[in-house]
Amino acid sequence: MVVTRPELSGTFGMVASTHWLASAAGMRVLEAGGNAFDAAVAAGFTLTVVEPHLNGLGGDAPILGYEAAQDRPFVVCGQGVAPAEATIERYTDLGLTVVPGTGHLAAVVPGAFGAWLDLLARYGTLPLADVLGPAIGYARDGFPLVGAATRTIAAVEELFTEHWPTSAAVYLPHGQVPEAGARFTNADLATTFARLLAAAEAAGPAREAGIEAAGHAFYEGFVAEAVDAFVGSTPLMDSSGTPHTGFLRGADLAAWRATEEPTVAAPFAGHEIHKTAAWGQGPVLLQQLTVLDALGVDELVRAAVRTPTGSRPSVDALVELVHTVVEVADLAFADRDAWYGDVPDVPLTTLLSPAYATQRAALVGPTAAGGLRPGSPDGRTPRYAQALLEARERAERAGTGASSARGSVGLGEPTVSRLGLSPGDTCHVDVVDRWGNRVSATPSGGWLQSSPVVPGLGLSLPTRAQMFWLEAGLPSSLVPGRRPRTTLSPALALRVDGPITGSSGRAGFAFGTPGGDQQDQWTVPFLLRHLLGGLDLQAAIDAPAWHSAHVPGSFDPRTHTPRGLVAESRLGEAVLAGLRERGHAVEDAGPWALGRLSAAGVRDDGLLVAAANPRGRQGYAAGR
Template sequence: MRFTTRPELVGTFGMVASTHWLVSAAGMAVLEEGGNAFDAAAAAGLLMHVVEPHLNGLGGDTPIIGFDAKSGTPWVLCGQGPAPAAATSAAFTDLGLDVIPGTGHLAAVVPGSFGAWMSMLERHGTLPLERITRFAIGYARDGYPLIPDAVAAIESVSDLFSDHWTSSAEVYLGSDRHVAAGARFRNPQLADTLERIVAEATRGGGTREAVIARARDVFYRGFVAERIDAFMRQPVRDVTGKDHAGLLTADDLARWEPTWEAPTTVEFAGVTVAKTGPWGQGPVLLQQLAMLAHQDIGDPGSAQMVHTVAETAKLAFADREAFYGDPDFVDVPLNDLLSDSYARERAALVTSHASSKLRPGSPGGRHPRLSPEIFRERAQGGAGTGEPTVRSMGTVRGDTCHLDVVDRWGNVVAATPSGGWLQSSPVVPGLGFSLPTRAQMFWLESGLPNSIAPGKRPRTTLSPGMLLRDGAPFLAFGTPGGDQQDQWTVPFLLNLLVHKMNLQEAIDAATWHSTHMPSSFFPRSFTPLGLVAEASLGADVLTDLRARGHELVVGAPWTLGRISAAGFREDGMLVAAANARGMQGYAAGR
């Protein structure tokens, strides 16, 4: 048995794993009082919006994968809001822009997180709304310890807050413009917002479901939407160095509802792997696994394994750039992309040496099309950051949040909240939260799968996952990390399913990711042949990887990935594990 940073939790009652210890504790408290996995996930998710404001927020985005034990059916709930009705390519090019700024009002899409949590609660939960929201309201009102990365994010944009985003300064900067890691931090505006939503929703009485539906209406058709609309009309500074008003309106919020969809799946190593549709990058994990089924992956943590996984990732992510988009607007050849014949064809391109090319394929005979803007170099401006960032090894990388819940009845939830980052969008005055800037993922060039269009979902990186065995749920899993989400989970799954590590061993194992593929976020940078790897892979492995042609960046151990997972063993016992990386993720259960 390998040494692990903490035990794999095993029990019979319930499990919660997430990227923040308070979130896991809140989710477990809901299970203890008789709530199910959906109740626990909603309470935990709403609290996550409070305690990790640099990584997600109440005005952000949340895709969810769930399994309802009563119906025996897995589902995907899309909490990714679409582009505003006014968001045409011309709306940006008329302003002299050739890409959508990563910060400020122009990148705002409909905030989907709150609608997703409420829709899940209405359909699958059991507890009343006030029991679900009490943790988020309590910590926003009474305070919580601000983690160091949140402090770093606030300090990085403190001048912007003071000079331009004064509503953010009001929330995040004290009178002395100083915030301290570990100090008690309060957001009374956010507490007021949530309390008012609950009060207005419960005022009309009725069933639990009716109250929750009204809460959704209060957000998307009531005072929240009205304040968002008013703020969007006020120009604010963005990464271009200029002030721009927004395109999002109250009508955009009023028209939107989260959608329920079937998951996209492939079979691998005796289990069904479930992901979102191609409006997210989830199928890119499925493509990688389909290709790896036809390759020699080598021993755990070996140069053969790292090289094969990295080269396979390059192929899958190239297809992501060429073919993925909102299937309500684009004919994505998903069946061809996930077919075994295509996987074999693509896997054959992996050789013993690293490829320097971006090589999308031709699934079903489709001709790939990439934007020339991918290859254009851009400098990042100083007016905020277009994506959430965690500093590591002198660089910045994308990050967000994740949580997993399983209960004693067999219900399962995996959710990846993100967006509404404090450093990317100013706080809506009086509401205490920021808006999502996910429109930056669109291309302004027409004719691409991810070209911008009114009402279209951006092709997001958010990617919760689920494993099923013989139709029953086996594991909920996921990680923060932007474009790295569906890279870090590949060695995790290989270690778990192929190399038969336990859950905690698979999470703790040394990991890596390629930077060869274009970033989904402004300014769309990428490093051909780039490979970032933890030093704990070992000197011999790292030397071998360099010899194979990888441009290696070696980071300290425990710096890449923040995977968490919760699920069931074959004997029916519940299991969970969380990541020591980042020093804040935790699993709880019994």
């Protein structure tokens, strides 16, 4: 098996992310005396500048943290809510049956900035200026624009020039698509950062007062005012084919604040795996792990990862492992779409129980199963949106390859996969410091290709309202003030056997990946290989990945492939052939195409470790 880099190890601090400049920015803050929370904020702000096709200052950011001194994991929710005016009736009155995937009508409250501020104020140690410095510098003075960003801009060039002039002004300098690697600036975004920082400094020397003032400037000041004026009065083209204004208003921003919540956890392989609650899809990873545990996957993983002689694992073992993991994913994601949402009655306790896992494990057969197979936790009857059922019925009639209908450029997540690029339309960052504190964050939204740039601000808005159903009575129905059931899914793994001698907190690691519906699929083989197969973090990340394409898509146009399985060719042609014999519609994604995982944590002996994904040639870990 090819391992592209060493797993980093040291004693001072580690940062791993989807972009080398963000990792460097986070490491700079650690070197300056900041903790993991300070470093994560600096890396997060940097990502909003250097990966504008993957996230933005006006996007979303669910964050998981681990406060080592208190041995306490927590969630900071940076997922904004639906606007007060965004009712189902307002959309259907426009003749719409779905929320458009692009433009003003898809906008929800931008939560990323508030979440980063909350993390900094509660758990950080540095003033806002120290963590904003790298982002301001890159926006003002420039950074090398990665090839994926330039290809994304090229794909939406016509949309910008004909319909979104504010986006054209930022992303088509001199009227042209920038070249890959060219020095790129966003002067308006730099000015926005500078104004937010000026508001913080005007509040006086107290750190917390400055952070609060910056939040006020964003959510009740000049940013909110600009958003209100633009979204409410400037009709622009969206994916419906008709120009619309939107429902997001300054009052929606003023009414919203980031919240801190407990994590949801499940045991696996001597660890607790922590996720957000079911307003995100995170528990679907926990469901998969509980079912795999019920199936006794340990021996199969060891046979598929390593043999006693160190030779290549058997084809049969790999086929059985991939088949089993994919079938379990289909079951768990069927539950996700039936039960998850920002509602109080998600039957999560039952969904994560050993008894339920045993019931679901019994459904895993020797061949690929079709259709949706949700469970009935607590005897409840599952219900899907009618639009989802109709989409799946069309796909089943069309047969294998139904997901090839990509939809319009700029729709959904992962948009870049629709452009023929490496999937993963989001960012990720993991941090650990010398005190054992950890952060896992998956900032996203505010994509340049999906939402027009707000004039004068240099940022776009999140388009996650498209994840709501325009059908009442579902856990993910559109309701004003409700969070969309996001796919963003940061994670923590913490050992269950207590503190490490001479160190703070428990052994374990922060981890995650971009990738929409695939986030909680690509992490499954990573965890199996690391926690059960004995591979280090880097080797587990580098190993061949796969995911189910049978899973219902969360974003417009919600495509899927019946019995679809997407796999990297490095699994081997014999393995792919064996999976086809099991009834899977296998798509060869190429050798290095799936996932953008990173991880950072504390080893059992107290050493700090980190690793990052080589796919796409952007992700790096840094540390010492």
